[in-house]
Amino acid sequence: MDKNAITKTVTQYMAAWNEPDDRTRRALLAQCWSDDGVYLDPNVSLAGRDALAAKIGEVMAGRPGARLEFMSGIDVHHNMVRFLWRLVRPDGTSGATSIDFGEIGPDGRLVRIVGFFGPAPSLP
Numbered sequence: 001m002d003k004n005a006i007t008k009t010v011t012q013y014m015a016a017w018n019e020p021d022d023r024t025r026r027a028l029l030a031q032c033w034s035d036d037g038v039y040l041d042p043n044v045s046l047a048g049r050d051a052l053a054a055k056i057g058e059v060m061a062g063r064p065g066a067r068l069e070f071m072s073g074i075d076v077h078h079n080m081v082r083f084l085w086r087l088v089r090p091d092g093t094s095g096a097t098s099i100d101f102g103e104i105g106p107d108g109r110l111v112r113i114v115g116f117f118g119p120a121p122s123l124p
Contacts (some may be wrong), residue, residue: 003076006104010081011104013110017056018067025055034111041115042045065090071097079104 012032019025026049033049046055060066072084081102087095096118106112 001076001079001104001108005086006012006076006081007074008106009104010102013113014068014070014085016053017059017097019056020060022053022057025056029053032109034105034107034109037110038112039115042117050089055102063089081113 008031012028016025016028016032019028029049029052030038033052034096035049036047036068037049037052038047039045039055044055066087066089068085068117069088070083071086075082081104082099084097084099086097089095098115098117100115102114103112
């Protein structure tokens, strides 16, 4: 798969997380998220583009004015991606850096994102 195309897909995905307008958000997700894509993070497990669009809307409603920003480039190998991101609040303060791992399907859209919040745990 073309790295530039995959980078564009992930960039559209992040843009969807920052899009307040539901119609525009769903249009972005139609370009980058598989119909049956799976999203997992410590708080939720969901499947399907509509479920993800609704979840993003809920998160945005609970954190008005907040946005997500990349904290790394987009690492690509084969059909897999990983990238760091953080939440930035309206006052400019930010949350811990988190990481997402994703899988790109044959049509170039994301079929899975698995997110971990905050830094990795320390060694015992």
